[in-house]
Amino acid sequence: MDRLQAIELFIRVVETGSFSKASADLGITQPTATKHIAALEQRLGARLFHRSTRGVTPTEIGALYYEKCVLIARELEEADNLAALQQSRVRGQLRISTSVAFGRRVMVPLVIGFMREHPELQIDLSFDDRYVNMVEQGVDVAIRMGRLADSSLGASYLGLNPWVVVASPEYLAQRGTPAAPDQLGSHAALIYSTVQGDERWHFTGPDGGALQVPVHGPLRSNNLSALLAATRAGMGLAALPWYVAHASVMEGTVRPVLTDWTLPSQEIHAVFPSPKLVPTKVTGLIKWLQGQFGEAWWTRLTAPPTPSRSPAGRD
Numbered sequence: 001m002d003r004l005q006a007i008e009l010f011i012r013v014v015e016t017g018s019f020s021k022a023s024a025d026l027g028i029t030q031p032t033a034t035k036h037i038a039a040l041e042q043r044l045g046a047r048l049f050h051r052s053t054r055g056v057t058p059t060e061i062g063a064l065y066y067e068k069c070v071l072i073a074r075e076l077e078e079a080d081n082l083a084a085l086q087q088s089r090v091r092g093q094l095r096i097s098t099s100v101a102f103g104r105r106v107m108v109p110l111v112i113g114f115m116r117e118h119p120e121l122q123i124d125l126s127f128d129d130r131y132v133n134m135v136e137q138g139v140d141v142a143i144r145m146g147r148l149a150d151s152s153l154g155a156s157y158l159g160l161n162p163w164v165v166v167a168s169p170e171y172l173a174q175r176g177t178p179a180a181p182d183q184l185g186s187h188a189a190l191i192y193s194t195v196q197g198d199e200r201w202h203f204t205g206p207d208g209g210a211l212q213v214p215v216h217g218p219l220r221s222n223n224l225s226a227l228l229a230a231t232r233a234g235m236g237l238a239a240l241p242w243y244v245a246h247a248s249v250m251e252g253t254v255r256p257v258l259t260d261w262t263l264p265s266q267e268i269h270a271v272f273p274s275p276k277l278v279p280t281k282v283t284g285l286i287k288w289l290q291g292q293f294g295e296a297w298w299t300r301l302t303a304p305p306t307p308s309r310s311p312a313g314r315d
Helices: 003-016 019-026 030-044 060-088 100-117 169-175 181-186 224-232 242-251 280-290
Strands: 049-052 055-058 092-098 121-127 141-145 154-161 163-167 189-192 200-204 210-214 219-221 237-241 255-257 266-272
Touching: 003 019, 003 030, 003 060, 019 030, 055 060, 092 100, 092 280, 100 121, 100 141, 100 242, 100 280, 141 280, 154 280, 163 242, 169 255, 181 200, 181 210, 189 224, 219 224, 224 237, 224 242, 237 242, 242 255, 266 280
Parallel strands: 092 121, 092 141, 189 219, 189 237
Antiparallel strands: 049 055, 141 266, 154 266, 163 237, 163 255, 200 210
C-alpha cells in the first residue's frame, strides 16, 4: 500500500472508529488494514490510535495527523477534479496533420467550423504528403487515406473518399465519350501517379465484376490540381477524387464519364498516437468529423484550394 492509500485508510479508521468498517469501505480485510496502520505508525515513530474493545480513537498526535491528512485528501480531490474538468472540455492546443490536397480543400473549412464551436481551442494545422511520425512531431491527430498498416497507433474510421473519371466538354466533343472502360485505350489519360494503380485504372462494373484497364496519355503527375487544370483545358480524361472534381463538375467545366462504373474508394481515418487515455480534444474532433463525412459529403464540404507559393504538393 502506497502512502496515499495509507492516508486514505487512516482517515477512514478515524472517521468510522473501526478497523473493520474502514477495511470494508476500502475493500480490504481487517487484518490487512491493521497491518498497514501498524506500518504507518512505525514509519512515523508515533502511536496514532488508542485501541480498546469498544473501538479505536486517535491519540493527540493521531488527531493532529488526521487534520493534515484531511487537507492532503482535499487537495488531491481538487487536483483530480481539475484534471477531469480539463479532460471534459475541448480546449488547449490541438495539432492536426493532413495531406496537402485533402487539407486545403476539405479540412480547412472543417477545422474552421470545429473552432467556431470550441473557442477555447487553438489548432496547429499542417499539410504534408509525406509520412508523419506522430510521436516525434507531437501530432495529436493525422487524417490518412487508404488502408492502415498494423501499428500501436489508435485509429477511427471517418468515411470513404470516392473517385470519378472526368473530362471537359470540349475534349468529349472532339474525341467522343467512352461508353465502357475498355474504350479508354483510344483516349488520352491524365495519370495520377500515386493512387489509382498508376497507369492501370481499376473499375468495378454494374454487375460487380472487376476490370483493369491500361491507360496512357500526355501528362503524368502526383499533383491533383495539375491534373484537374489539364482536364479543364481539354487535354484528356482524369481519374480524380470527387472532392477535387466536384466544383468543376458543378461549373460545367468537366463532366463525369463512365458513371455506371466505379473506381476504388479510399478509407478516411483519423489516426492518433495511442488508443489509451485519448484526450477529450482528440475524441471531440473525431466524433465531430464522423458526423461530417456522410453520403456525398464532397458536395457539402469541399472548398476551392487557396493560392500558394509553396512547392507543388499533391493538391
